[in-house]
Amino acid sequence: MTDLTKLTLSQARDGLAKKSFSATELTNAFIDRIEKANAAINAYVLPTPEHARAQAAESDKRLKAGNARPLEGLPLGNKDLFCTNGIRTTACSKILDDFKPPYESTVGQNLWDAGAVMLGKLNNDEFAMGSSNETSAFGNVVSPWRRKGKDGKRSTDKLVPGGSSGGSSAAVASDLCLAATATDTGGSIRQPAALTGTVGIKPTYGRCSRWGIVAFASSLDQAGPIAKTVRDSAIMLKAMASHDLKDSTSVEAPVPDYEAVLSKGVKGLRVGVPKEYRVDGMSKEIGKLWDDGIAWLKAAGATIHEISLPHTKYALPAYYIVAPAECSSNLARYDGMRYGLRIEGDNLIDTYEKTRAAGFGKEVRRRILIGTYVLSAGYYDAYYLKAQKVRTLIKRDFDEAWNKVDVVLTPTTPSPAFALGEKSGDPLAMYLEDIFTVTVNMAGLPGMSVPAGLSSEGTPLGLQLIGKPFDEETLFRTAQVIEDAAGRFAAPDEWWMKG
């Protein structure tokens, strides 16, 4: 039998429908592979094989009875930021300890209601704060990709899978699930997707419910999938998105059938290329990747237009005010009283302080302190209010661009995957990873990363598509054209299966 873990989500769906294999066989193939490979990749912080087998058995009954749901029997990974009913959820922070939520996130519930199977909880940067998955309390995730040296041989240096959804990107890229849930506050779906040769979409703010997802920065957080192909990501988002009364920022709008638009092509589509994204010091290979993307879309009938988004350079500094401010407010709830870790102190304040010092990692503490500072008396106007005004200008840039173009094309990241430890000592260098992605969160727009080529080191690079609010359909059909032209990229050698 062929290796079932190599299938795409849509191929697996077709195989189940044709009864070429059962949901139990498919699920067991992934469970075996996770057992073999997880020690090397560290994508799963909690595999849930028994839970998965039970779901798969139920799926097999439905498949047999002919009442299969849209994702019936398809095994997925679930980022540990999504609360799972009765199953440990930690946001990869010590402060949540052994927290077992008595409820399920809405996005998760939508997936299980659609018949999907959960293989386990996936690693991420602590509270989704990071761009390399190096801040997780469960340790680093290792990318399945390895650099090619000058001699053409693959080095054994460990590369980061991106972050914060590094467990999601690495699990998908190493065939440890068919697709995964992820979240994106400043680039946490798109950057890891770009660094691992996978597809990731952050939908418009409000498209997916945030209910039951551990909060980082509530005005920026949004859930979305990481998957092997554009089609798979379309299938996933359709199932994840919904209007939800439990999240007052979720939007009451019908969720289109994204899969149905994939073949529409880009003939006559106006593609914007923002000149401000040609940043100083952009590497030649990123420049070439971008040019390739432009050429592919042009060849498929799109028209290319240079546009200007003049406030682009201010998006990242504004983000590093807004996100820490909202983080300091959201993370105030971790006080050791109602759930999670408690370190007893001499009095109530001492208990709070000791609990939070022991429970939060370094990057999370840093962001809470920055957020507390910018929100503190006398500084609110100078920092937070200023940043929110700049945010209005960033959104206005895009509003004007939409008069001229239908979609915007940029690189996803300024550089390919870096090695573990390479940037973790310098917070500002790490923050610059998100230079091309944060604008999208600041403006609440949908953004998607699609693999488009390999770097000189033989590691993946992604192109980013940015769309109008709630126009994910245009992103999917444009991404399909790029995928058709660029092909797909799989990590060679499967070293992680060799023990």
Add this chain to the structure above:
Amino acid sequence: MQVDKATVRRIARLARIKITDEEAQGLEKELSGILDWVKQLDEVDTSSVEPMTRVVGQALPMRDDVVTDGEIAEAVTRNAPKSEDGFFVVPKVVE
């Protein structure tokens, strides 16, 4: 702009995070670096710009003021470090 040690201590107290002297020293430098970097926003003229309060232009939805959930004290307190009879047990606050 410079965040001094006293400011780091004040902020850490506000944020209810205990920090050591060594950590305070490191944070002085890190926070100053980050805050200096975000100060580039001062170049932007925002005198006639409204701050963004939400990205999607929709009014907050209203719903009937009725109980939709509840009577689940056991579930609510299940994860508490200390609980008793459906209540959270917390350190003594009033002497």
